[in-house]
Amino acid sequence: MNGLPGGAGVPQGPYGPQTDPNVKAMQAMMESCFGKTAISGVMGFGMGGLFGMFMASMQYDTPYHVPGAPGPAENLKALSTKEQVKIGLKDMGSRSYGMAKNFGKVGGLFAGIECGIEGFRAKNDMFNGVAAGCLTGGILARSGGPIAAGGGCAAFAAFSAAIDAYMRSPGEE
Numbered sequence: 637m638n639g640l641p642g643g644a645g646v647p648q649g650p651y652g653p654q655t656d657p658n659v660k661a662m663q664a665m666m667e668s669c670f671g672k673t674a675i676s677g678v679m680g681f682g683m684g685g686l687f688g689m690f691m692a693s694m695q696y697d698t699p700y701h702v703p704g705a706p707g708p709a710e711n712l713k714a715l716s717t718k719e720q721v722k723i724g725l726k727d728m729g730s731r732s733y734g735m736a737k738n739f740g741k742v743g744g745l746f747a748g749i750e751c752g753i754e755g756f757r758a759k760n761d762m763f764n765g766v767a768a769g770c771l772t773g774g775i776l777a778r779s780g781g782p783i784a785a786g787g788g789c790a791a792f793a794a795f796s797a798a799i800d801a802y803m804r805s806p807g808e809e
Contacts, residue, residue, distance in 0.1 A: 669751035677744030684739025688732035746772045746796075762800045769796025 665671040715723070750768035754760055773792025777784040 669748060669755065672751050673744050673748035676747035677740045680743025681736045681740030683743075685732045685736035687739065688735030689728055691735065692728040692731040742772065742776065745775065762797065762804065765796040765800040766793045769793040 666675070746768055749771050750764050753767050754764045757764065770789040770793040773788035773790070774785040776792075777788030780788075
């Protein structure tokens with residue numbers, strides 16, 4: 637059933653030729669390395685922001701302090717509820733933004749490297765994700781020295797292999 641008589645005005649999607657140029661352009665962008673990298677970076681930024689907000693809300697230590705006050709209990713008494721909420725929200729925002737930047741960087745870096753490897757090898761298999769994970773982990777840990785870079789490579793490659801193996805496993809149908 638195509639909706640209209642004779643299927644007029646209904647794009648056929650994966651089962652036939654797509655005629656809408658906007659849909660074709662969107663598909664081309666989603667299949668390009670630049671598009672995949674940008675989408676992964678943006679989605680990672682959003683997910684990191686939400687994750688950071690959750691983690692900041694679960695912190696036991698508090699950012700409430702008044703310079704010059706003797707101790708933590710006295711500091712809480714010195715601030716009004718409005719000031720505590722203001723400081724708490726500002727702290728939550730800064731933690732969320734920091735985590736969002738990190739997740740966005742990891743997502744964009746991994747997707748770009750994986751897409752580049754896939755294009756170079758002209759294959760879509762598990763090795764692409766493992767190699768991209770190793771390179772991403774090594775790049776992210778490079779400032780810690782060669783041992784940290786090697787550990788980052790191994791850890792991120794193992795994580796990528798586990799996720800890729802799970803995603804490629806046959807579903808329960």
